[in-house]
Amino acid sequence: MSKLNFVRRCHNCGAILQDERPEDVGYVLPETLANTSARVLFCNKCFDESRYNFAPRTPKVSPDFLTMLADAEASDALIVYVVDLFSFENSFIPEVNSLVEGLPLIVVANKRDLLPEEVPDEDLREYVAHRFRVAGLSLTRDDVYLASLTSSAEVSHISKAINEKRRRHDVYFIGAEGAGKTLLITSFLRNYKNSSNRVVQTGNYPGTSLAVMQIPLDSSSYAYDTPGTSLDNSLLSHLDPKSKRAVMPMVEVKQRTESLTEGESIMIGGLARIELLKGEKTHIREFFSKKVELHKAKSKGEAVFFKKLAAGDLLPACPSISAPADFDAYDIGVEESGDRDIGIAGLGWISFIGEGQTFRVYVPKGVSIYSTRSKIKSKK
Numbered sequence: 001m002s003k004l005n006f007v008r009r010c011h012n013c014g015a016i017l018q019d020e021r022p023e024d025v026g027y028v029l030p031e032t033l034a035n036t037s038a039r040v041l042f043c044n045k046c047f048d049e050s051r052y053n054f055a056p057r058t059p060k061v062s063p064d065f066l067t068m069l070a071d072a073e074a075s076d077a078l079i080v081y082v083v084d085l086f087s088f089e090n091s092f093i094p095e096v097n098s099l100v101e102g103l104p105l106i107v108v109a110n111k112r113d114l115l116p117e118e119v120p121d122e123d124l125r126e127y128v129a130h131r132f133r134v135a136g137l138s139l140t141r142d143d144v145y146l147a148s149l150t151s152s153a154e155v156s157h158i159s160k161a162i163n164e165k166r167r168r169h170d171v172y173f174i175g176a177e178g179a180g181k182t183l184l185i186t187s188f189l190r191n192y193k194n195s196s197n198r199v200v201q202t203g204n205y206p207g208t209s210l211a212v213m214q215i216p217l218d219s220s221s222y223a224y225d226t227p228g229t230s231l232d233n234s235l236l237s238h239l240d241p242k243s244k245r246a247v248m249p250m251v252e253v254k255q256r257t258e259s260l261t262e263g264e265s266i267m268i269g270g271l272a273r274i275e276l277l278k279g280e281k282t283h284i285r286e287f288f289s290k291k292v293e294l295h296k297a298k299s300k301g302e303a304v305f306f307k308k309l310a311a312g313d314l315l316p317a318c319p320s321i322s323a324p325a326d327f328d329a330y331d332i333g334v335e336e337s338g339d340r341d342i343g344i345a346g347l348g349w350i351s352f353i354g355e356g357q358t359f360r361v362y363v364p365k366g367v368s369i370y371s372t373r374s375k376i377k378s379k380k
Contacts, residue, residue: 008033012046058368059176059230061093064208068226069099069172078104078166081132082175082184085109085124085146086249090233090345090368091176092135100174101136104165106143108158110180113148114249119376121146127375134372149183152190159188163217170221177228178236185213185225195219233368234346235271243316246291247271247347255376256286258296265301269293270309270317272344272363275301277331279357285378288348292316302362318364327362332371334358339374351376 008017015026019033026043033041072079079100083091088109109128112121125141132139145158162171175181194200196216205212205224213225231237236244246269258266260282265275269292276282286294293315297304302324308314309322320326334340334354342359343349345368361369 008041010041010043010046012042015043017041017043058093059091059233061096061229062210064205064210065227065229066095066099067208068205068210068212068224069096069174072170072172073099073103075170076103077170077172078106078162080106080108080162080171080173080184082108082110082173082179082181083128084176084179085111085128086114086253087234087343087346087348088128088176088179089131089343089370089372091179091229091231093229094136096174096229097136101138104167104169105132105137105139106145106158106161106165107132107139108145108147108149108180108184110147110149110184112146114251114253116252116255116376123377124375127373131372147180147184149180149187151183151186153183153187155184155187156191158184159191162223166217166221168218168221171217171223173223173225175228177231179228181225181228185215188223189215231346233366235344235364235367236346238318238320238364238367239316240319243271243318246316247289249289251290253287253348254290256288256294258284258286258294260284260296263299263301265297265305266350267295267297267301267305267308267314268344268347270314270321272347272361272367273297273301273305274342274350274362275360277358277360279334280355282352282355282357285351285376286348287351287376292348305362321364326364328365328367330361330363330369332359332361332369334371336373339377341370341372341374343370343372345369349375351378353378 010017010026017026017028017033019028019030021027028043107128124146125144128144129139129141173181194216196219198216200215202211202213210227215223217223260276262276262278265273267273332342334357337354339351340354341349341351344363351374363369
């Protein structure tokens, strides 16, 4: 009698599952394939790409960009890292960090005007320095410069710091798309004096296809205005232009407040949801664009969310989001005490006092989240 065996396939791509050749399609770990009780299986490739139960992912960066930074590392160049102060916590790229680690570093934290004016600048500078240290880059708050960049912004103090710290070496301006790097360069050039016999020019960086502006600093060194790195792990990369304009604040963000008890959640437009799974009643401070509507769901949060989403009651929304399968979910167990933040890349964050709570955060697939000490401390 012939023996009939069921051929197991990847639930996502349909590849026949196998555990012998890791380089071929359909590969899974032997213990995964041996689990005959699992009715739904994913090959390793689909599992990784879909981020099932994985930590939030970092942005992507091109090999050409890494080649350019390898030159910066070899020449002991100064790195001027421009970040969006409202939302930069998920923009660090491990491959980039490993190349710039140990190089002289200045950080320009742009969009200071979007955060409440009463927050001390020193607190924000220390927060930025802390986030860079968490990402593995040595930085003190003395190397952090807050800015609200426009094409006519006064940046002479930043230019002076760059000139002093570069030690006649090259300078590389880096940062994510939309952080304000181009505005910084524009302001820098307004008072620029060329002391060399070379000209400012734009062209491909040697050995790459990257278009960069080369600014002569003296007879032997340049400043390089590099392309902005990807925001593909940010909510902004998932939105149409109208929703993106609603999500990106243009004026100072005003704090909103709410209280959550177990089982209650905050619906952040039609884009995300944060639920208190476990813990005592928690006072929440919310920092989002004023055009992002916030609603509280008292029970059966997921059902309420999708009912309101289908009715068009949650704004802004993303056209590609319509079902639970369109979201990743992360549980955050708060172990630290004191002021804490939970944030969503490109959207904003909530603040609260850590008391052992567990939160569940729902975000569109591929969007990163973070948990850290608070950017803006609560008033005692």
